[in-house]
Amino acid sequence: MKKSLLSNINNPTDLRLLDEAQLPQVAQELRDFIIDIVAVKEGHLGASLGVIELTIALHYVFDTPNDLLIWDVGHQAYGHKILTGRRENFHTNRQLGGISGFPKRSESNYDTFGVGHSSTSISAALGMAIASNLKGDFNKHHIAIIGDASIASGMAFEGLNHAGVTDANLLVILNDNAIGIDPSVGALKQYLTAVKEGKNPRQNNMIKSLNFDYSGPIDGHDVFAVIKELKRLQKIKGPKFLHLITTKGKGLQQAEEDQVKYHAPGKFDAATGEIITKQEQNLPPKYQDVFGLTVLDLARKNDKIIGITPAMPSGSSLKFMMDAFPERAFDVGIAEQHAVTLAAGMATQGMIVYCNIYSTFLQRAYDQIIHDVALQNLPVIFCLDRAGLVGEDGATHHGVFDIAYLRCIPNLIVYAPRNEIELQNILYTAQLGLENPIAIRYPRGRGVINNWQEKHLSHYDAIPIGVSSCIVSGTRVAVLSNGTIGNNVTLALAKIKKTNTIAHHDFPFVKPLDEKSLHQIFSQFDSIITLEDGTVKGGFGSAVIEFAANNNYKSQITVLGIPDEFIEHGTVTELQQYCKIDVSSLEKLFSNY
Structure with a gap:
């Protein structure tokens, strides 16, 4: 030897x-x-x-x-x-x-x-x-x-x-x-x-x-x-x-x-190379698959629908459409700027373009979003996969800045679904004739609804733009969440014994904000908590604070999200714990009210 x-x-x-x-x-x-x-x-x-x-x-x-x-x-x-x-x-x-x-x-x-x-x-x-x-x-x-x-x-x-x-x-x-x-x-x-x-x-x-x-x-x-x-x-x-x-x-x-x-195969047998399969039966779908299967279903019914991704057909699940309609779905290589402006060009000709880019990579095409899409008010549909904390890839890959860097752009709608149903419905809504571009952000990983495809795919409801919803009524404090991180609020509230104390409102639209609901909330509550899986600087919570300042509301506002630092690598659960937006941290916070 x-x-x-x-x-x-x-x-x-x-x-x-x-x-x-x-x-x-x-x-x-x-x-x-x-x-x-x-x-x-x-x-x-x-x-x-x-x-x-x-x-x-x-x-x-x-x-x-x-x-x-x-x-x-x-x-x-x-x-x-x-x-x-x-x-x-x-x-x-x-x-x-x-x-x-x-x-x-x-x-x-x-x-x-x-x-x-x-x-x-x-x-x-x-x-x-x-x-x-x-x-x-x-x-x-x-x-x-x-x-x-x-x-x-x-x-x-x-x-x-x-x-x-x-x-x-x-x-x-x-x-x-x-x-x-x-x-x-x-x-x-x-x-x-x-x-x-x-x-x-x-x-x-x-x-x-x-x-x-x-x-x-x-x-x-x-x-x-x-x-x-x-x-x-x-x-x-x-x-x-x-x-x-x-x-x-x-x-x-x-x-x-x-x-x-x-x-990146996950765990495998080092001697044989065989991947150790995970038991995935009866699990909720991956958000990327909700996107991919929904867009494929919509594309079968509308020949104006186009799909674009920069080098991530498998990771984004656009591959479903690429296999079925190769002439209408494009992998443009690692070229995010080109992907965005290509989508803009197609939109000028009446095409309905789903431009799927990981949140962290869309940063590379910021000028194109502003100059080529939003300034011309072209209704490109940006689908931002891997929004929020992504886990082990770490600081270079967390999609935590998109809310802040997108909500300042005129004409652009910014939306984050709370679950798979809302994701498929906004994808459906976006192709009904929106007059503005829209950014739809959703996380890496799985949703919350088992057998989603069998129960819900192809069953669509249009979503009214700029509308929030009350999930739980309450009397002392209102929690306003954006996107899938709101499910942590639901789980935390289920663990505490207090009832009717904490209200929970889902605000999927960061832009336009549901100001009608915000007026009602600020009139009713002295304490308000905002929650997002994006940076606290310039994000959803900042938008709520701006609204309060502009309307002279004096409620105490607590902003929860990703702190003003680069978050390193770890599991999503570990990183949520670090940022104090995990279920246990929220349960502890809510117990104080």
């Missing part, structure tokens, strides 16, 4: 002491280490398995952390974390109080840039390289490792465009495996495929035309070939581009064969 090498690698300096011939053993041990821990602890799997040899080669050849590595996206960085001093606590990955699932500057000096969203690496690395030149440090290397799905984004092209006219010591490494979370799409993907197959003459190479020293494509799993090429590129000044061919999930057969499922 061979002596373990990985157990003695505490940093890249230790790695560089090894003979090059020993590196394939390191690669195997590193793969096994990741598989064994992710099988039990869960996390992102396929992306990191695909760059094991590249990760080893980079730290073996370059003088990290003095030479700077930027990963794009950070799903790829598990091997990097393990080789840079985090082997012993890698088992805490993505857990409350543990290490982050993505590179994070405050966690390690080897993590040179925080990368939870895609397509930022080239711009960041170029900024570092230009800064090095200005400081007279012309020998430092700046390396962006970017996936083929990430490089299709507009921001990546902007970085390439600038870098090509500089003398920056920049190396862009394309990790080309033809898949992000779902398979990569678009003309660039087709071009890269042609390059891999030798169908594009070198003189027509688009990367070379941007003034990059292009090399490749080479086998990204041949650690010796990668090291040889990196050493050659070390000696070349200016912008360089290395094209590597890899296989996502490399080293685990099931992960190679089903790359979508094994992007």
Whole structure:
């Protein structure tokens, strides 16, 4: 039995002491280490398995952390974390109080840039390289490792465009495996495929035309070939581009064969690769499936309905419509700005467009929401999946800012359903001829109604815009909740013995607010509590406070939600407890009234 090498690698300096011939053993041990821990602890799997040899080669050849590595996206960085001093606590990955699932500057000096969203690496690395030149440090290397799905984004092209006219010591490494979370799409993907197959003459190479020293494509799993090429590129000044061919999930057969499922497979058997199935019979539906199945049902009845998503057909469940109506449902790749303005263009021609984007990623298209949609009052239907706290992905992925950044935009309706029925009904209502754009925000995870599809799909009721509802009447304090977090209020009230003390009102519309009901509530109650799963700064509670101030109401208002800080990773339950918006915290609060 061979002596373990990985157990003695505490940093890249230790790695560089090894003979090059020993590196394939390191690669195997590193793969096994990741598989064994992710099988039990869960996390992102396929992306990191695909760059094991590249990760080893980079730290073996370059003088990290003095030479700077930027990963794009950070799903790829598990091997990097393990080789840079985090082997012993890698088992805490993505857990409350543990290490982050993505590179994070405050966690390690080897993590040179925080990368939870895609397509930022080239711009960041170029900024570092230009800064090095200005400081007279012309020998430092700046390396962006970017996936083929990430490089299709507009921001990546902007970085390439600038870098090509500089003398920056920049190396862009394309990790080309033809898949992000779902398979990569678009003309660039087709071009890269042609390059891999030798169908594009070198003189027509688009990367070379941007003034990059292009090399490749080479086998990204041949650690010796990668090291040889990196050493050659070390000696070349200016912008360089290395094209590597890899296989996502490399080293685990099931992960190679089903790359979508094994992007983040949950718990699985490390020896066989078989995913440990969860008992999901008779459970409430996932909100993403309520969206996907409802839009599919509506699209069958209305041929003007279009679906758009930026690279998340499976995660958003738009795939249901894409499979049934491929000519009317579009995956546009990691291109949120394009997705929004594409939807706006379609809306000008009378199409009914459901633009499904994760809340955290819609931030990347803010100008397009304002300039291309709201300013022109185009009735685009934004479906914001993963709104609120999302759990283990942490600060880069929580969808807690959308209420605040959307409610200040004129013409835009902002709505959050309390359950599956309200979600399907607002999706139905939105295609009846709204004159304004609407943002519908809903969380990751499951709803509250068992057998929703059998009982409720295709049974629609139109929702009046800007209307709230009283769920429970009361005499002393009124709780105003927005969205699914209101179900925590229902559960908390059921646990306390007091009756008729606390009123609960559901305010699904943040904009327009139900001011008629607010006048009645403020006239009746001296104490008011607002609850939301978004930031307390500028959100639903702020809107209620603004209403009270504008109308000279003096009631005491308590605003509950996400505090004014970046919330780290943990389960949704743990993070709700931290923010004091979980059932137990609400029960304790309500017991004081």
